[in-house]
Amino acid sequence: MSAAEDIVDEARQWWRTDIIDVHPGEIALRGYPIQELLGRVGFVDTIWLMLRGELPSSEEAALFEAALVASVDHGPQAPSIAIARMATTCGVPINGAMASAINVLGDVHGGPGQQCMEVYLAIDEELQRTGDLEEATRVVLQRQRDAGVVYVPGFGHRFHPLDPRTPRLLSLVDAAAAAGVIDGRFAAIGRAVEDAISAGRPQRIPMNVDGVTAVIYCELGFTPELGRGVFILARSVGILAHAAEQMTQGGRIKGPMPKSIGYTYTGPARRSVPIDGDERRSTS
Numbered sequence: 483m484s485a486a487e488d489i490v491d492e493a494r495q496w497w498r499t500d501i502i503d504v505h506p507g508e509i510a511l512r513g514y515p516i517q518e519l520l521g522r523v524g525f526v527d528t529i530w531l532m533l534r535g536e537l538p539s540s541e542e543a544a545l546f547e548a549a550l551v552a553s554v555d556h557g558p559q560a561p562s563i564a565i566a567r568m569a570t571t572c573g574v575p576i577n578g579a580m581a582s583a584i585n586v587l588g589d590v591h592g593g594p595g596q597q598c599m600e601v602y603l604a605i606d607e608e609l610q611r612t613g614d615l616e617e618a619t620r621v622v623l624q625r626q627r628d629a630g631v632v633y634v635p636g637f638g639h640r641f642h643p644l645d646p647r648t649p650r651l652l653s654l655v656d657a658a659a660a661a662g663v664i665d666g667r668f669a670a671i672g673r674a675v676e677d678a679i680s681a682g683r684p685q686r687i688p689m690n691v692d693g694v695t696a697v698i699y700c701e702l703g704f705t706p707e708l709g710r711g712v713f714i715l716a717r718s719v720g721i722l723a724h725a726a727e728q729m730t731q732g733g734r735i736k737g738p739m740p741k742s743i744g745y746t747y748t749g750p751a752r753r754s755v756p757i758d759g760d761e762r763r764s765t766s
Contacts, residue, residue, distance in 0.1 A: 501532060512536070526550065529715070533708055541663040542702060548654050549698040552647040552691050553595075553713050555720030559641075561591050564738065566721045570728040571736040579725040580718060587714050596710035598636030598696035601626065602671050603706070609671070619674045634679050636672075636693025645690040652694055655701065668700040 483491065502511055509516040512531050519528065523537065526547040530538040538546065558564055566583035574582065586592070601622060608618035626634065639645050652669065659666030672689055680686040689697075692713075699709040739745070 500535065529712070533704075533712075539663070541658060541661065545654060545658050545663065545698055546702060548651060549695040550712065550716040552651060553695060553716040555717070555723065558724065562586050562717060562721060563724045566725040567728040568736055568738065570725050571733040576722070576725055576729070580721050583721040583725075584714060584718060587710075587717065592714060592717070593710060594635035595692040595696050595699070595713050596706040598634075598693050599700055599704075599706040599709045601634065601636070601675070602668050602696055602700050605671050605675070606667065606700075609667075615670060615674050616678075619671070619678050623675070623678055634675060634687075636696050637676060637679060637689055638687045639690045642690070644688050645694075647691045648689050648694045651691075651698065652689075655694075655697055658701075664701040666701070668697045671700075672697040 500512070502509070503513070504510075511519060511528070512535055514523075514531070514537075523531070524543070527537055527543050530536075530543060530546060555563065558567060562583040565586055566579045569579040569582040570576075589597070604625070605615075605618050605622045608621050609615055612618050612621075623634065655664070655666070655669045658664050659669060672693055675693075676687065676689050695713065696709060699712070704712070
């Protein structure tokens with residue numbers, strides 16, 4: 483090839499994707515013509531197709547969808563939702579409000595599902611080596627403690643004594659395992675973690691929605707990074723709904739609390755500014 487042809491070929495190779503093929507009058511997602519997907523394939527199936535490369539079975543899609551629905555919203559007290567609503571009252575358009583909210587879904591508020599998946603996968607790896615689930619769980623949890631991790635992500639809840647989403651999702655996982663859709667080993671791992679961290683305590687530390695959706699995403703073969711991504715995708719629906727509702731309700735520059743409640747000041751008591759310049763310099 484000539485030098486010019488080499489440059490053109492390099493430019494064509496600059497971005498490469500297996501996801502979409504677009505030409506004038508043609509669009510294909512993972513090889514499927516878009517017009518054949520429309521009206522035949524649901525949105526949840528399309529998410530799976532885009533992320534995984536193939537269409538899911540109807541049973542896989544149903545379990546995946548249940549996990550997504552469980553993560554849609556958790557009320558205005560959730561920081562991401564509150565931020566979306568506050569941003570709206572500051573005159574930010576819908577995309578800005580959604581972006582502001584999504585940007586706080588980091589390791590603390592938004593990351594525990596991914597972190598829990600990483601724990602489950604570590605236990606699964608240890609289990610393949612030892613063949614003993616209880617021992618594998620003990621080893622990985624001790625490794626977490628040795629690394630300074632003070633709590634196991636995906637367990638316990640600051641608001642719910644028992645997360646109402648967990649029993650229902652676990653029952654769907656068990657049904658899918660019984661039907662052979664998944665093998666159920668991550669459900670066993672999740673329950674083993676709950677047993678281990680609850681041992682010797684007066685009350686159990688139950689699995690929360692992050693823990694049970696981590697079970698589902700591991701069972702379905704998602705990576706931890708995709709686990710966080712699909713959580714954010716699901717929560718975006720709640721963020722959108724709250725931002726749109728706040729636009730309808732109106733309001734202007736609403737902070738996190740009503741002005742009548744105020745906040746707690748912890749700085750110095752009121753004091754006078756020194757008049758003498760030398761005195762002021764002597765304290766610097």
